[in-house]
Amino acid sequence: MGQPEQVDVVVVGLGVGGEEAGGRLAAAGLSVVGIESRLVGGECPYYGCIPTKMMIRAGNALVEARRVAQLAGRSTVTADWAPVAKRIREEATDTWNDKVAVDRFTGKGGRFERGRAQIVGPGRVRVGSTEFVARRGIVVATGTAPVVPPIEGLAGTPFWTNREAIEVEQLPPSLVILGGGAIGVEFAQVFARFGVQVTLVEGADRVLAAEEPEASEVVATALRADNVEIHTGVRAERVRYDGAGFVVGLSDGSEVSGVKLLVALGRRAELGELGLEEAGVDASGRFIEVDDRLRAGENVWAIGDVTGKGGFTHMAMYQADIVVRDILGQGGPGADYRALPRVTFTDPEVGAVGLTERQARDRGLNVRVGVTDVSASSRGYIHGPGNAGVIKVVEDVDRGVLVGATSAGVTGGEVLSGLAVAVHGEVPVQRLRHMIYAYPTFHRAIHEAVKALD
Numbered sequence: 087m088g089q090p091e092q093v094d095v096v097v098v099g100l101g102v103g104g105e106e107a108g109g110r111l112a113a114a115g116l117s118v119v120g121i122e123s124r125l126v127g128g129e130c131p132y133y134g135c136i137p138t139k140m141m142i143r144a145g146n147a148l149v150e151a152r153r154v155a156q157l158a159g160r161s162t163v164t165a166d167w168a169p170v171a172k173r174i175r176e177e178a179t180d181t182w183n184d185k186v187a188v189d190r191f192t193g194k195g196g197r198f199e200r201g202r203a204q205i206v207g208p209g210r211v212r213v214g215s216t217e218f219v220a221r222r223g224i225v226v227a228t229g230t231a232p233v234v235p236p237i238e239g240l241a242g243t244p245f246w247t248n249r250e251a252i253e254v255e256q257l258p259p260s261l262v263i264l265g266g267g268a269i270g271v272e273f274a275q276v277f278a279r280f281g282v283q284v285t286l287v288e289g290a291d292r293v294l295a296a297e298e299p300e301a302s303e304v305v306a307t308a309l310r311a312d313n314v315e316i317h318t319g320v321r322a323e324r325v326r327y328d329g330a331g332f333v334v335g336l337s338d339g340s341e342v343s344g345v346k347l348l349v350a351l352g353r354r355a356e357l358g359e360l361g362l363e364e365a366g367v368d369a370s371g372r373f374i375e376v377d378d379r380l381r382a383g384e385n386v387w388a389i390g391d392v393t394g395k396g397g398f399t400h401m402a403m404y405q406a407d408i409v410v411r412d413i414l415g416q417g418g419p420g421a422d423y424r425a426l427p428r429v430t431f432t433d434p435e436v437g438a439v440g441l442t443e444r445q446a447r448d449r450g451l452n453v454r455v456g457v458t459d460v461s462a463s464s465r466g467y468i469h470g471p472g473n474a475g476v477i478k479v480v481e482d483v484d485r486g487v488l489v490g491a492t493s494a495g496v497t498g499g500e501v502l503s504g505l506a507v508a509v510h511g512e513v514p515v516q517r518l519r520h521m522i523y524a525y526p527t528f529h530r531a532i533h534e535a536v537k538a539l540d
């Protein structure tokens with residue numbers, strides 16, 4: 087190994103957050119080394135957000151076309167996965183080739199190294215036989231990997247995670263999905279809409295258990311309408327694979343089976359081999375602890391999924407912005423997660439921001455909620471088939487502001503924007519109550535939810 091090379095910043099992991107932070111620091115004139123072991127761009131463009139949303143767009147097109155019979159005449163629709171797989175391969179991922187992304191990073195002035203980085207001392211990072219010394223510091227942006235729990239019989243079988251599910255060229259006749267979080271429900275609906283017999287197993291008593299129960303109900307109803315068989319309140323305990331398919335033993339003694347098995351049981355940060363302790367950062371927790379400037383230790387910052395603040399692309403981008411400002415000494419506000427928005431892109435979509443009712447009550451807030459049925463709104467009535475949805479707002483009565491809201495519906499993620507502004511800006515509920523909402527929009531249902539607080 088030669089002499090360590092001096093640079094300003096080393097970014098470990100060039101996924102969403104690392105590429106943003108590293109690229110901007112390089113564009114600002116710093117000498118930046120970005121190290122990526124897999125694909126520059128990370129999970130989102132190659133195995134996450136973008137390809138799944140392309141799948142969802144396709145599945146929704148099929149279902150909309152089938153609704154023509156109720157609205158506009160006759161339609162014959164034949165589902166075909168080939169255009170979806172082609173779009174993912176050619177448009178989204180360049181067949182999982184990151185040349186464009188590498189060029190984007192180096193085009194901003196960053197130096198790229200492919201390999202698995204290891205921190206070997208304060209400011210010191212090794213990749214292969216090269217060692218860098220970072221004068222300003224290290225940014226850790228290593229993301230998460232799928233959780234594969236020690237379920238009896240699972241290890242060694244050809245189960246899918248999101249990565250294999252995204253790469254699929256030919257759909258199986260049947261699929262068992264373990265986990266009814268965002269990943270599980272999005273894939274369940276897409277594959278079911280393309281004719282796969284999907285069985286979904288969720289250990290909690292409802293799908294999307296982290297969101298409002300009203301939203302879970304909307305999604306469960308939609309999934310059942312798409313022929314997804316849902317098992318809630320049961321955990322996967324055993325797996326058998328016989329070469330032709332999987333049988334999963336559940337905690338209630340029953341079994342479910344499918345030709346393929348998708349494990350969507352959460353995500354975990356892989357901190358073990360990073361060498362964080364060498365830079366004085368505690369690696370014993372599930373995620374890296376950070377302050378509101380995303381500082382994890384002396385001249386070490388962490389951003390994105392690895393911080394455990396919310397596994398979303400917009401979170402990684404938001405945190406990257408704070409780190410860039412901190413390193414460049416530009417000031418500005420620190421991290422504020424009160425109005426974290428999230429959208430699960432099922433049809434209907436589930437948008438949510440801030441606290442759920444449960445979370446608000448658990449914090450001891452004096453809570454009032456307003457709920458309205460989107461299908462009963464003027465726009466819901468006009469929309470007809472596919473109009474299910476709910477808007478729920480959670481008020482901190484003592485302050486007279488919303489601390490959380492949910493918008494499930496055909497455009498639930500878009501309707502969320504107004505609610506996110508209300509939570510983020512702490513707009514008084516009385517102002518929301520006396521605001522003018524355009525008719526007949528889906529967002530006008532927010533007014534009904536706010537009025538229901540009274």
Ligand SMILES: Cc1cc2nc3c(=O)[nH]c(=O)nc-3n(C[C@H](O)[C@H](O)[C@H](O)COP(=O)(O)OP(=O)(O)OC[C@H]3O[C@@H](n4cnc5c(N)ncnc54)[C@H](O)[C@@H]3O)c2cc1C
Nearest residue numbers: 099101102103123128129134135203229390391397398399
């Ligand atoms: C199926 C699926 C769908 C999703 N859909 C959405 C969505 O619709 N909207 C949304 O907001 N979010 C979505 N997400 C979440 C989103 O993809 C992540 O929140 C986002 O990618 C996090 O960015 P990150 O930079 O923290 O990590 P990542 O994108 O995971 O990037 C981390 C990078 O670090 C690299 N790395 C790790 N260790 C090392 C090392 N030691 N040396 C070098 N490199 C290393 C990895 O190879 C990886 O490329 C989805 C995720 C999945 C799995």
Ligand SMILES: NC(=O)c1ccc[n+]([C@@H]2O[C@H](COP(=O)([O-])OP(=O)(O)OC[C@H]3O[C@@H](n4cnc5c(N)ncnc54)[C@H](O)[C@@H]3O)[C@@H](O)[C@H]2O)c1
Nearest residue numbers: 265266267268269288289290321322350351352397429430
């Ligand atoms: N639209 C989006 O923004 C989007 C989409 C997909 C993923 N993501 C990100 O990826 C993250 C991970 O998603 P995920 O769905 O894998 O994780 P998750 O943690 O949201 O859901 C996993 C589910 O598996 C269940 N579970 C755990 N062990 C079980 C067992 N043995 N048997 C049955 N059920 C069990 C849990 O109760 C939980 O509901 C999300 O939290 C989000 O941050 C975002």
